[in-house]
Amino acid sequence: MxxxxxxxxxxxxxxxxxxxxxxxxxxxxxxxxxxxxxxxxxxxxxxxxxxxxxxxxxxxxxxxxxxxxxxxxxxxxxxxxxxxxxxxxxxxxxxxxxxxxxxxxxxxxxxxxxxxxxxxxxxxxxxxxxxxxxxxxxxxxxxxxxxxxxxxGGCGDSSVLTSYGVFQGMRAAAQFLWGTPSVTGRRVGIAGVGKVGRLLAGHVLGDGGRVVVADVSPEAITQLREQHPEIEVAESTEHLTAMDLDVYAPCALGGALDDRTVEALHAGVVCGAANNQLVSEGPGGTAERLAQRGITYCPDFLVNSGGVIQVSDELHGFDFDRAKAKVSAVFDHTLEVLDSARDQAITPAAAADRIAEARMAAGMPTPWLPNPGSADDR
Ligand SMILES: NC(=O)c1ccc[n+]([C@@H]2O[C@H](COP(=O)([O-])OP(=O)(O)OC[C@H]3O[C@@H](n4cnc5c(N)ncnc54)[C@H](O)[C@@H]3O)[C@@H](O)[C@H]2O)c1
The missing domain is CATH 3.40.50.10860 (Leucine Dehydrogenase, chain A, domain 1)
Incomplete structure (x- = not known):
């Protein structure tokens, strides 16, 4: 895609x-x-x-x-x-x-x-x-x-389950790469500690991982350090990406993985919430450069899907535990994508696209929701 x-x-x-x-x-x-x-x-x-x-x-x-x-x-x-x-x-x-x-x-x-x-x-x-x-x-x-x-009657802030889903993707990558579904003892770099990044930091720390962060907003860093004084702070995102990391989690803006960043990166895994992380796709694109450098890339649109899963649960009368259980499946879906990429010798981004396209091709439409009444202020 x-x-x-x-x-x-x-x-x-x-x-x-x-x-x-x-x-x-x-x-x-x-x-x-x-x-x-x-x-x-x-x-x-x-x-x-x-x-x-x-x-x-x-x-x-x-x-x-x-x-x-x-x-x-x-x-x-x-x-x-x-x-x-x-x-x-x-x-x-x-x-x-x-x-x-x-x-x-x-x-x-x-x-x-x-x-x-x-x-x-x-x-x-x-x-x-x-x-x-x-x-x-x-x-x-x-x-x-x-x-x-x-x-x-809504689900409120979707960053709660977005961050949980990103963490599930990270655990799956750890399973794929290191044979254990955990980041215990691993160093995770998070770029952007806004709504999602700061919650992700909590998940990593809770699992026994180490966290180093960068954010352009000093307030965001201060807020996070008040909650988690043990985290390390990098001078900038550029410094962060040049550090020795096990996992790099872009959680700020799109375009996080440009050629310079990919060349500088010392991380086994990239798994973060930001949308549209890859600057270019297809032959010679960013996904291929990551693969050539031996970096396992967890497709952004897969691991950040917790938000849309949380929001879509609202259509059935929001139930947090039910939505969280659905988001837990990001672990299995990420493993499926990484395994499939390895088996077909393609990038995880291409594997995720193929899985999505196959599901859409085989999919059966579900009935539309019933017609509601509507308010009028004209
Ligand atoms: N919130 C969700 O539920 C959700 C769902 C899916 C995807 N996403 C994506 O995840 C990313 C983060 O979302 P959010 O809701 O946490 O946004 P946010 O605005 O709350 O946080 C973004 C943080 O990134 C920081 N930042 C901006 N530019 C930066 C840079 N160059 N280097 C370092 N830090 C920088 C900001 O200061 C801010 O603290 C976005 O790309 C968003 O599209 C969010």
Whole structure:
């Protein structure tokens, strides 16, 4: 699966060309004159069930740029959901605008009505520029909004199970490489100790591992050290990646694994939460460079799937223990991908893609969720 970087969106493509080349089931352009809402909902695949993926609220320079992003991101969700083994296809939506200036309850309600009009083919959640409070508002006009607050019956902060899933992926890589499903005595470098990275540090320490971190935010480091004074702090992410590590966990932004980082890296395993870590894919791409250097790469979209698993559980009335049990399967799924990559002499990224594609090809659609009632504030 080739995903563009979050910060490298194509800017000059024509919308008509993009649509004519897309392999998506459905793309919906939404406009509400009363609130100024302009959004695009992209349903890439419902082969495995209703498409689920977040809504990004972002000030795209052009409509074509927004379209390129939503097509790319929704396709990525199909692979993530398929490889995570959840009964959902892939979808994503973008709202075009500045979330700090253009967001309003009326606009989010209007957006919810468009989501509702798809009758469950697409279930939305939070992404860059949207949060739990926004999902609460969107959920007032559609039943198909997940990632709402606990008070509204939602699952709340998805970083809890995202970090748990990344840790399961790390344990699987340890099993694959060192013959034991544990990071006891191992040195784990975490780049970015925000919501996910800081919880991941706790999991590693709890398992008897050593943690060294880097973050551009001094507050994030201070907060973490208050909780875990024993952690080591690297001067910068660059310093961190040059250290002797057993595991490197990118938990900040996309594009974490560029050529320079891969060449500098002294780690047996890369396993982290950040989306779109590989700067390039395919022959000669980052996944191959990692393999050539003997580094076991756990595909990001597999090991960070705990968030979407947590959010999708909400559709059945959120139950934390049930969701956590589902996220535990990230261990088995990661081992399956690493074993399959070794057996076929391909990279783990390619193996994960093949597994996802086979599941989608064999998948049977699940029935759509029932039609709900809806609120109206116009
Ligand atoms: N939160 C989730 O449930 C979830 C789910 C799936 C994937 N992800 C991905 O995981 C990553 C982390 O998510 P989060 O929710 O913890 O985000 P966050 O914003 O809470 O934390 C990110 C942290 O990275 C730090 N950072 C930014 N640039 C950095 C750099 N160059 N070097 C070091 N640190 C840097 C920030 O200061 C911040 O502390 C993101 O890529 C996100 O897309 C998150």
């Amino acid at each position: 080739t995903l563009a970087q979050d910060d490298a969106r194509p800017k000059t493509l024509d919308a008509g060309e993009l649509l004519s080349q897309a392999d998506h089931e459905q793309v919906v352009s939404c406009h509400d004159p009363g609130t100024g809402l302009r959004a695009i909902i992209a349903v890439h695949s419902t082969a495995l069930g209703s498409a689920i993926g977040g809504t990004r609220f972002y000030p795209y320079a052009t409509y074509a740029e927004a379209l390129a992003d939503v097509l790319n991101l929704s396709r990525g969700m199909s692979y993530k959901n398929a490889v995570a083994g959840i009964p959902h296809g892939g979808g994503k939506a973008v709202i075009i605008g500045d979330p700090n200036a253009d967001k309003s309850p009326a606009l989010l309600h209007a957006y919810g009505r468009f989501v509702q009009s798809l009758a469950g083919r697409y279930v939305t959640a939070a992404d860059v520029g949207t949060n739990v409070a926004d999902l609460d508002l969107i959920g007032e006009t559609t039943e198909f909004a997940a990632g709402r607050s606990v008070e509204r």
